[in-house]
Each structure stands twice: as structure tokens, then as C-alpha cells.
Amino acid sequence: MTKPYRFPDHQVAGDADTTVFLLHGAYGSKDYFRHEIETLVKAGLRVVAWDAPGYGISPLPPDGLSIERMAETAGCLIDRVGSRTNIVLGHSMGGVMAPAVCAARPDKVHAVVISATVASFSQKSEEDKKNFLAERIEPLRQGKSFRDTAGAVIDSMFAPGSQGPMVELVREVALSTSSETFCAAIQAIVDYDGMANLKALKVPLLLLAGAHDKVGRPEGMKNIQSSFVPHADYACLPASGHYAFAEEHALFNQHLLDFIRGRVTARA
Template sequence: MTTAYRFPDYQVSGSGDTTVFLLHGAYGSKDYFRHEIATLVRAGLRVVAWDAPGYGLSPLPEDGLSIERLGETAACLIDRCGTGTNIVLGHSMGGITAPAVYAARPDKVHGLVISATVGSFSQKSEEDRKTFLAERVEPLRAGNSFRDTAGAVIDSMFAPGSKGPMVDLVREVALSTNADTFCAAITAITLYDGEPNLKNVKVPALLLAGEHDKVGRPEGMKSVQTQLMPHAEYACIPDAGHYAFAEQHDVFNDHLLRFIRERVMALR
């Protein structure tokens, strides 16, 4: 029997006419944005954070995942919950998805923030692609548990010395990811060429990299700016790895909130 489609779960926090949509990565769910949501709401913003299909309590579609479909589904979330000004902040896989959301609803997305990703897997070298898959998927296909497989990989994604309750939260939420969903997400990421969508972004954009990130490497994100999105701002956050919003929370949000005020809200 075919299961009826159910829209992914999401959380709405705060109020106002400027909404930030948070898209999490392939590890985790909206729950690791708990502190980020609180900071944005305290800054006077409205926040919508989803559990992408297959994450949290959201069911995994029977035919798997694709970045294009994630983009369209997130665009439908903007149709449901959007306000006068909508900003999409995508982290990691969410950062790959964010330009696809804009491509689906260019009239409803007024700013993009791309965190800790190259934006398109086609930007990665062949060696990086093989390492990416070998570290993440091959042990699961060999029958190892997700927590045993993912723990060392997740730890390696933080900068040396990163610690504290925000880091602990990210790690625990990331380790709770469903293995089938994770494999579907990694496959979707490696099959997606996001360069056309990146080139077509016409709204203000901010690229945020962590100094020690081995996934969304700073040099890779900088190349997205120089080669694909010359109008975008770029910032590298010192002493941060893949999860700068948790590792260097204040610095991350100094960049983010200034961008929202000066590059998005000031133009509305």
C-alpha cells in the first residue's frame, strides 16, 4: 500500500514581517538550531525551521531524496509560512538546497545565506568526492551502526578545541540521524550540480565558512563567490569548523545579523 504524502514537520518561532528559514544539513535536524533560533528571535526576527523529509519526525519519501525536490518542498514551506521579507539560511546540505529554493520561488526569497558548503558537489575534487562517500556511506552499507560510523566523522568536523553546550547539542542531534535518510541524502548531494542555480541568484547573498572546515572548505566557498556569485559577501570565521553557528555562535551571528539588516532589510 502506498503511504500518503505528508508535508515535513516545521517549527515557527517569533513574530514580525522578516522570516528566516533554517535548512539543516545531512546530519541532524532542526533541533540543532535551538540556540540559533533563540538568538534570531531575540534579534526581532521570525524563524521557521524544518525537519527535511526523512529527518526528525518527517517521513522519508518512498522514492528517496533529491536536492531539486528538497528545494521545491522548502519553497512550498515559504508559500505556507512566508512574510513580506524571506531569507533562506542553509547549512551544509541546506546550503546546497538554498539556491534551489530561490530558483523555485525567486519572487518570494529576498536573501540567501549559505553556510559551510561548496554549494554544489560538482565543485569538489574527485579525491574529495571519494573521501566524502568512503567516510560516510560505505561503513553503513557494510552493516555498521550509524552512531558507531558517524561519531568519528562528526567529531572531525569541529575545529580543534571546540566545546560547550552548543557543540554538544549539535553532536547529539547529528548522531540521531536515521541511517536510511542519511544515505539517501548523501546520494542526492553527490548527484546534484547546483552551479546553474548559484549563477542565477539575483538577491543579496552571504557565504559563511569555518576556518577549519574540511567539508565546506574556506577556499571552496571563496571560489563560489569569485566564480559563480561575485555579488555575494564572503566571510571566514576563525576557530570554527563545519558548525560555526555552534562553535563560534556570536561571531557567526554578528555576520548574519549585519547582513540581514544592511543587505536585505535596508533594501525592502
């Protein structure tokens, strides 16, 4: 059995029989979900948002990070604060992790939502992996500050013209990430082969892509549906990059709530 990390710091909001667990990406923490939490609670759902190990006020484990151990830790969170129906919504790194959380707790996860991510980095070429790491980690290893290094990368992840308080919140929270944690997380993502867990998904799955996303490219997310999980629902948000929950907040949540009401709570 995979050993979990320290029990994660988290926020619980709302009171309902259906809980949405929000798993953030490699840049950021639960704090960039502030508006998402408010919208889901007002829609009648309960929400749990965590700080993954090393993020926010959760300490970085001394032996680094792995997707498998983070998924088991998220499973422990579901054990403790889950409800009758539990939905795991993973964004970016959280989306890589979400199928592993379902595999870790198959009797307690009733649906999965994957936002803006890849099926598995095991499917990428060695050259793609090398470039992904070099762009994000090499400048930090050369002594440059995270804020100086990450700013341009984060800005490039939004769609042209994306702006407003939700976008600014994501940007500022993302820039607050610890460089040590970030390096550990990016290495964990590249090292993880998640295809088996993705192909094994039997619960309802929603895939949400941004048309301008250069990381969780829409064609790659669509391929998850066509090649690996044919029962999945898929939606592409036309004016979004990597952070559709902030860039097209209303449309993102229209797709999300329609999925929850139509395929999850009705089924439960």
C-alpha cells in the same frame, strides 16, 4: 514542474515581517538550531526551522531524496508560512539546497545565506566523490551502526578545541540521524549539479565559512564569491570548523544580523 515531497514538519518562532528559514545539513535536524532560533527571535526576527524529508519526525519518502524535490518542498513551506521578507539560511546540505529554493520561488526569497558547504559536488573530481561517499556510507552498508560510524566523522568536523553546550547539542542531534535517511541524503548531494542555480542568484547572498572546515572549505566558499556570485558577502570564522553557528555563535550571528540589517531589511 518538480513534484514536492509531503509537506514538512516545522517550527515557527517569533513574530516579524522578516522570516529566516533554517535548512539543516545531512547530519541532524531542526533541533540543533535551538540556540540559533532563540538568538534570531530575540534580535527581532521570525524563524521557521524545518525537518527535511526523512529527518526528525518528517518521514523518508519511499523513492529516496533529491535536492530538487527537497527545494520544491521548502518552496511550499515558504508559500504557506512565509512573510513579507524571506531569507533562506542553508547549512551544509541546506546550503547546497538554498539556491535551488530561491530558483523555485524567485518572487518570495529575498536573500540567501550559505553556511559551510560546497558550490556543487559536480565540481569535485570522481575520486573526491568516491572518497566522500566511502567515508560516510560504506561502513553503514557493511552493517555498522550510524552512531558508531558517524561519531568520529562528526567530531572531525569541529575545530580543535570547540566545546560547550551548543557544540554538544549539535553532536547529539547529528548522531540521532537515521542511517537510511543519511545515505539517501548523501547520495542526493553527490548527484546534484547546482551550478546553474548558484550562478543565477541575484538576491543578496552571504557566505559563512569556518577556517577549520574540511567540508565547506573556506577557500572553496571564497571561490563562490570570486568566480560565480561577485555580489556576495563573505566571512570566515577563525575558530570554527563545520558548525560555526554553534562553535562561534556570537560571531556567526554578528555577521548574519549585520547582513540582514544592512543588505536585506534596509533594501526591503
